[in-house]
Amino acid sequence: MEITLNKTNNTEGLIKIKLTEGDYQPHVEEKVKDYAKKANIKGFRQGKVPSGVIRKMFGKSILVDEINHLLSHKLSDYIKENNLKIIGDPLPNQEQANSIDWDTQKDFEFEYQIGMVEDFNYEISKNVKVQGYKISVDNKVLEDTLSDLKKRFGKVSYPESVEFGDNIFGDLRSKEGDFKKEHAFIASEKIAPGEQSKFIGKKKEDEVEFEVNSLFADPKELDMLLGDSIPDAKGTYVLKINTISRTEPAALDQELFDRVFGKDAVTTEEAFINKVKETIGENYERETNHFLEHHIEDAFLNHTHINIPDSFLKNWLKVSSNGQVTDDVLNKEYNDYVRGLKWDLIKNKIADDNSIKVEAEEVRNKAKDLIIAQFGGQAFAEQLKDRMDAIADNYLQSENGQNFMKLFNQLKNEKVLTHIKNNITIEEKQVTVDEFRKIVEEHTH
Structure with missing residues (x-):
């Protein structure tokens, strides 16, 4: 041979x-x-x-x-x-x-x-600088969240007539044309100020006429009401009111504390507000961390030169896809595919160079955490304590082992990114929620 x-x-x-x-x-x-x-x-x-x-x-x-x-x-x-x-x-x-x-x-x-793939070099050092963000939980965000929680867990009643803040349910139709929608929903507080008077005081079975493109100050509310099928709705619409609901905000008491965080997790108003603030911060931290990882990816891809065999790769993608990948698909998606491929190559090389490994027991523990979270938390874990290993193993072996590989790759990715974050310079900037949203919207790879 x-x-x-x-x-x-x-x-x-x-x-x-x-x-x-x-x-x-x-x-x-x-x-x-x-x-x-x-x-x-x-x-x-x-x-x-x-x-x-x-x-x-x-x-x-x-x-x-x-x-x-x-x-x-x-x-x-x-x-x-x-x-x-x-x-x-x-x-x-x-x-x-x-x-x-x-x-x-x-x-x-x-x-x-x-x-x-030719051997390539990358840099991980404090000379590598990446922009990060930290969202400040200001009083407005805290007040809005508390207001939402009190409303969400408040007492619902069904009054005879509409007041500001009520939710209105009914059958919607266009006065001219054939548009009809049963069980339409309008939050009265979202209605434009100039249109409020048409609804306030109305009762069940009343019909309200309005110019549809003047109903809301925010166009997104109209999209939610009509759906994507009518992007440029105009003319007069009629809502026949079927139900009016009103929510009396919940009091800041132990009942609300227990419903939001579990029984006796917090027992005072101050502790509840601090817990809400902490939870908001954790949620924002997940968002900013995810965005930081995008910036890290950008930084490494922009400063790491990797030669890719484009001719071979395009041919292999077409041959191995059983006809699913065509020249048209490649023209649209090839650059994104290569970007993902290069990032995977960089992360794998970082893992190899720094002996970053994932053990089978770590994957099993990750599977147990997922199962526990899905089926009711620690109470579920206590009930099935002796069987959790078997349940986790069964989950990891299903789907022809794909579940194992999915969690394995997730853990490896987390370890590599942690290593990168610990060894580069992250220049953190304090921003408001609105500022962060704008930054994310304007971000492109």
């Missing part, structure tokens, strides 16, 4: 494998004997079928299977032994393979096109 690599450039090459009869024939003969022992062929006792009969009936398929099996292992071994950093999978020369005469040919030659 002879295996050679011909590099056409630094990122693409051709692996050639030459086989002689002595390379594959012993494997073929072993398989023929195995067939002879197991074959159930009319006219012969099981286990007594002559090898010549087996060769005549199954010889070609045995030969093809054994050569393909041999090629697969030798190709994989060659790539590992020569530390070739390949992208995708080797692509066989199909035209060459189709020209093989399996009936008479004794020696064979196979070609595989490969794409490779």
Whole structure:
């Protein structure tokens, strides 16, 4: 057997494998004997079928299977032994393979096109500076959150007539045209000030006429009312009121504290407000951390040069997708795919260089945390304490092991990003919620 690599450039090459009869024939003969022992062929006792009969009936398929099996292992071994950093999978020369005469040919030659990644360098040091943000929980945000909680957990009543702040439910239709919507919902506090008087004081079964594009100050509210099917609604609409609901805000008392955070988690108004503020901060921290990771990705991609075998990669994506990836798809999505590929290559190299590993027990513990969170928290964990390992193992083995790999990759990604954050300079800036929202909206890769 002879295996050679011909590099056409630094990122693409051709692996050639030459086989002689002595390379594959012993494997073929072993398989023929195995067939002879197991074959159930009319006219012969099981286990007594002559090898010549087996060769005549199954010889070609045995030969093809054994050569393909041999090629697969030798190709994989060659790539590992020569530390070739390949992208995708080797692509066989199909035209060459189709020209093989399996009936008479004794020696064979196979070609595989490969794409490779050159070794590259990245920088992790305090000289690498990335912008981060910290959202301040100001009094307005706190007051809005407390107001929302009191309303969400408040007492609901169903009055006879509409007052400001009530929710209005009814059947909506256009006066001209065929638009109709049952169970429409309008929050009276969202109605534009100039339109409020049309609704205040109205009762069940009353009909309210209004110019639809003047109803709300915020256009998003109109989209929610009508749906995406009518992007430029105009004209007069009519709402027939079916139900009016009013929520009396909950008091800042123990009942509210328990409903929001669990029984006796907090027992005073001051502790409740501090807990709300802490929770808001944690939620904002998740948002800013996610955005920080986008900036880290940008920084490394912008300052790390990686040569990608574009020609091979595009061909491999089309061949391996069973027709799902076309030239049109590549034109639209290839740059995003390469961006993700490069970021994965950088993270994997950082992990290798810094011996960042994920142990199986860490994956199992992560699975248990997910299961506990999904099925009711620590109370659930206590009930099934002795069975949690088995439940987690069953979850990780399902989906053909995909659940394991998903959590494994998630943990590895978290460890790599933690390593990066600990070793670069994050220039944190204090911003308000509105400022942060604007920054996120304007951000592009």
